[in-house]
Amino acid sequence: MPKLVHSSDRTDFEEFVEHASPSLLHTAWLLTGQVDASRELVQAALVKTYVAWSRVRPGEALAYARRVLVNHHTDTWRRRRRETRLEDMPESPGPDRALETVEERREIVRLLALLPKQQRTVVVLRYYADLSEAAVADLLGISTGSVKSAASRGLARLRAELGEPASVTDLNDRRRQA
Amino acid sequence: MSTRFEETLRTALHEERPPLELTVDTAEVVREGESVRRRGRRLRQAGIAVGTAAAVAVAVPVVSSIRSDTPPSRAGTQPGIAAPSTPGGSRTPIVDGMNMQGATVRTADGGTARLALDTVAESYPPQLSLSLTPTAQGAGAKQTTTVTPSQKDGGVTVGRFGDQTFYLVSGTPGVDTRAAVVSGPGRPTVPAQQVRVGTYTVIWPDQAAAKRAATPAVGVLWRTVTGEQAATLPTRRTADAPRLLVVPRPDGKGSALLSTDTRTLQLNTVAHQVATAVTPPVTAVPASGAGLGRLVVGLVPVAGIAPDGFGVTAKVAGRAVTPEVQRERTGLFAATVPAVGVSAASGEPLPRVPAVDVTVSAGGATRTVAVPGQAEVPVG
Numbered sequence: 001m002p003k004l005v006h007s008s009d010r011t012d013f014e015e016f017v018e019h020a021s022p023s024l025l026h027t028a029w030l031l032t033g034q035v036d037a038s039r040e041l042v043q044a045a046l047v048k049t050y051v052a053w054s055r056v057r058p059g060e061a062l063a064y065a066r067r068v069l070v071n072h073h074t075d076t077w078r079r080r081r082r083e084t085r086l087e088d089m090p091e092s093p094g095p096d097r098a099l100e101t102v103e104e105r106r107e108i109v110r111l112l113a114l115l116p117k118q119q120r121t122v123v124v125l126r127y128y129a130d131l132s133e134a135a136v137a138d139l140l141g142i143s144t145g146s147v148k149s150a151a152s153r154g155l156a157r158l159r160a161e162l163g164e165p166a167s168v169t170d171l172n173d174r175r176r177q178a
Numbered sequence: 179m180s181t182r183f184e185e186t187l188r189t190a191l192h193e194e195r196p197p198l199e200l201t202v203d204t205a206e207v208v209r210e211g212e213s214v215r216r217r218g219r220r221l222r223q224a225g226i227a228v229g230t231a232a233a234v235a236v237a238v239p240v241v242s243s244i245r246s247d248t249p250p251s252r253a254g255t256q257p258g259i260a261a262p263s264t265p266g267g268s269r270t271p272i273v274d275g276m277n278m279q280g281a282t283v284r285t286a287d288g289g290t291a292r293l294a295l296d297t298v299a300e301s302y303p304p305q306l307s308l309s310l311t312p313t314a315q316g317a318g319a320k321q322t323t324t325v326t327p328s329q330k331d332g333g334v335t336v337g338r339f340g341d342q343t344f345y346l347v348s349g350t351p352g353v354d355t356r357a358a359v360v361s362g363p364g365r366p367t368v369p370a371q372q373v374r375v376g377t378y379t380v381i382w383p384d385q386a387a388a389k390r391a392a393t394p395a396v397g398v399l400w401r402t403v404t405g406e407q408a409a410t411l412p413t414r415r416t417a418d419a420p421r422l423l424v425v426p427r428p429d430g431k432g433s434a435l436l437s438t439d440t441r442t443l444q445l446n447t448v449a450h451q452v453a454t455a456v457t458p459p460v461t462a463v464p465a466s467g468a469g470l471g472r473l474v475v476g477l478v479p480v481a482g483i484a485p486d487g488f489g490v491t492a493k494v495a496g497r498a499v500t501p502e503v504q505r506e507r508t509g510l511f512a513a514t515v516p517a518v519g520v521s522a523a524s525g526e527p528l529p530r531v532p533a534v535d536v537t538v539s540a541g542g543a544t545r546t547v548a549v550p551g552q553a554e555v556p557v558g
Contacts, residue, residue, distance in 0.1 A: 035410075109190050
């Protein structure tokens with residue numbers, strides 16, 4: 001039976017929510033691109049975190065809540081994917097875009113919607129949550145190789161949609177990394 | 179080492195600003211959490227094997243009755259009003275004579291039917307089972323049912339009985355039963371009726387008109403006891419999809435819906451629809467045509483996070499005031515002039531309806547519009 005949440009714990013939790021909700025909402029927004037879905041996702045993650053609050057180690061609450069959020073997102077997607085209607089799907093933008101820097105960055109965010117579920121999640125966790133490949137693999141329950149593959153394919157798709165081929169500089173970076 | 183594109187991506191994701199309306203209610207989280215804990219304890223005491231208490235919130239639907247006067251988002255979550263649950267997931271009809279009787283709506287074929295709420299599954303979010311029963315007892319008349327998830331305050335769920343679409347929002351409707359379904363500029367706005375089902379409101383469009391319109395709805399407007407509300411619907415993100423902004427009403431009683439296709443700017447309330455041609459580079463129009471004072475809405479070509487010199491200033495009876503500006507990356511904006519005090523800065527009493535001017539600047543262009551100040555401005 002779970003322990004009762006004492007008032008001091010509740011205060012701690014409320015402070016945690018105030019502190020963590022911007023990051024969680026931001027993550028959910030990047031994962032879904034929908035206000036209602038983001039709100040539902042964060043609400044569900046925080047409710048589960050509240051229930052488990054007495055077992056959550058200090059300093060790991062945000063990671064715990066983010067894990068719950070991502071898992072809930074995956075579960076929800078699995079339940080609903082067959083119900084997704086065509087009219088809810090974003091369209092690929094046209095190729096004729098001359099993008100300023102800021103506009104281009106906003107376009108990148110919009111293009112996240114074009115990525116398959118796992119690629120989008122990996123990209124958000126790697127480049128927004130700044131998690132390592134190992135941490136993402138652990139969170140999603142997949143191998144590090146799968147994370148690398150998803151990230152690589154996700155970035156390649158975003159590049160392609162932006163009409164930006166892999167540059168020589170980037171390829172050199174890749175080689176140096178290897 | 180990261181590539182240049184990875185750095186750009188990282189910057190883009192961090193710079194992205196979620197919509198302002200995307201917030202979380204801490205008190206609501208705690209209430210839901212307490213509800214899950216209580217349900218978990220009850221189920222365990224009843225000897226029902228469940229997984230973690232957290233799993234109860236999402237995976238195990240527990241059907242309970244709700245009282246018609248219980249706020250929807252708190253149904254079964256507060257001590258003393260939590261209705262007895264029915265372990266095992268069986269469905270229990272709600273105990274509310276009105277809801278069992280349902281409300282009459284007009285169907286697409288021109289007939290009438292009774293729309294009723296049958297059960298509320300207390301999952302997360304609660305799932306509503308609704309039935310539609312034709313009132314005419316023809317040979318082909320048969321009851322249809324649908325299950326629709328509910329939303330928190332302000333959220334809208336799209337539900338369907340076959341090809342008849344309806345919208346579900348939390349909270350009970352106001353006395354005025356009119357509502358509206360908006361499709362954006364240049365497209366017909368479909369009148370709707372709002373029907374109470376339990377502690378929720380169903381916005382039921384004129385189905386025949388909706389079928390004739392044959393355009394995707396982008397927003398809904400409805401009336402509650404405290405004011406008028408607007409909400410956007412999930413839409414296809416095509417280039418020609420209307421851009422939308424839910425605008426708070428200056429009187430604090432709800433919201434209105436602003437939309438544009440970049441050629442026309444349209445402001446909708448339940449009773450009004452005002453459309454104005456877009457006049458680049460800055461479009462700014464008073465909302466008085468929709469019955470709203472102290473409000474200017476508009477469209478500017480450059481929006482988002484770039485510092486583009488966008489600014490709004492306002493004067494009431496010649497005195498500078500600070501408007502409250504809501505601006506989206508779509509370029510849509512709304513500026514609300516505050517209700518001013520009893521006198522101008524000079525000490526002179528303000529006229530009953532003071533002159534209000536709002537100036538919008540963007541990209542080097544400016545536009546000034548006069549806005550009715552409304553008689554609600556306090557006068558000494």
